[in-house]
Amino acid sequence: MAELPPIRLVGLSGLLIQFATSMSEPANRAAIAFRAAVEAEHWPEVRETSTSLVSTFISIDLVAHTPEAVVEKLQSLLATQDWLSAPLPAGRTLWEIPTLYGTDAAPQLEEAALAAGVTPETAIEELSTARVRVLTIGFAPGQPYTGELPPHWDIPRQQSLTKSVPAGALVVAIRQLIIFTNASPTGWRHVGQTAFRNFRPNDPTPIALSPGDELCFPSVTAAEYARITTADLSGNGGAQKQVLP
Structure with a gap:
């Protein structure tokens, strides 16, 4: 299985999943597709999501929710497919x-x-x-x-x-x-x-x-x-x- 992208803490405001270190079409597509997948999960601790050029940001109150538990859920979702090859979500x-x-x-x-x-x-x-x-x-x-x-x-x-x-x-x-x-x-x-x-x-x-x-x-x-x-x-x-x- 391919190595999972890194998940980084962003202070106490959330977590950042980084699909590349520089702009590329597959990494941008991965960020958009993964954001849609997270939103489809309807996790109660997720306040909102957004994307940058190659990353997905998950807004979570990390005072109220332990990072380890959320990281585990994100890693499980990341492991379901190769996100660099994922299709863009429908409804665009x-x-x-x-x-x-x-x-x-x-x-x-x-x-x-x-x-x-x-x-x-x-x-x-x-x-x-x-x-x-x-x-x-x-x-x-x-x-x-x-x-x-x-x-x-x-x-x-x-x-x-x-x-x-x-x-x-x-x-x-x-x-x-x-x-x-x-x-x-x-x-x-x-x-x-x-x-x-x-x-x-x-x-x-x-x-x-x-x-x-x-x-x-x-x-x-x-x-x-x-x-x-x-x-x-x-x-x-x-x-x-x-x-x-």
């Missing part, structure tokens, strides 16, 4: 989010294309047809890190910060795409602009995307983007979605 959502590439709205497309070794036209074709997964949510409320893009998109962050990109900005670096939830400085290159808002604090579900969801960013014209920004005030930004089997 595929989102198609209309995106305006380049123009003054997303002025670093050409710079990013140059770094990736492609033309701006090829960059738009590749980014607008890529299907990526929400790897994790972090940095800011509801901010999704998605990937992975092909290897030539393993472009570095900028050497200096862009002072601010707007909410809905689609930025790229290290084979990943991020949609910014709020205006923010960034070292990632601004290649597209969406009207999608993942963080909606007044909604019953304040974060629309979940780790494991999949996204596409089809290209639209400036006129189409302008129409979307006035016609769809829900935060979806004209996005279409469907439940994955």
Whole structure:
């Protein structure tokens, strides 16, 4: 049997199951699948669960519950299969989010294309047809890190910060795409602009995307983007979605 991934204490707040030490698609898939498996167990001591790029966090009051007993249950569940080969859980959502590439709205497309070794036209074709997964949510409320893009998109962050990109900005670096939830400085290159808002604090579900969801960013014209920004005030930004089997 393969060696089980390490389980680490996180103070008194819970336990972290680490499937790798660096980002990889199998480790991210394992973290998402294992989280779903833990939630399906309905263990009473588990308060909530979450995932990072390659880890699953289990929130447990370790004052009220001894770590040893919980670790034993987690190890038993980990031993049931090879989680690096586990399928993603059913019930995830595929989102198609209309995106305006380049123009003054997303002025670093050409710079990013140059770094990736492609033309701006090829960059738009590749980014607008890529299907990526929400790897994790972090940095800011509801901010999704998605990937992975092909290897030539393993472009570095900028050497200096862009002072601010707007909410809905689609930025790229290290084979990943991020949609910014709020205006923010960034070292990632601004290649597209969406009207999608993942963080909606007044909604019953304040974060629309979940780790494991999949996204596409089809290209639209400036006129189409302008129409979307006035016609769809829900935060979806004209996005279409469907439940994955």
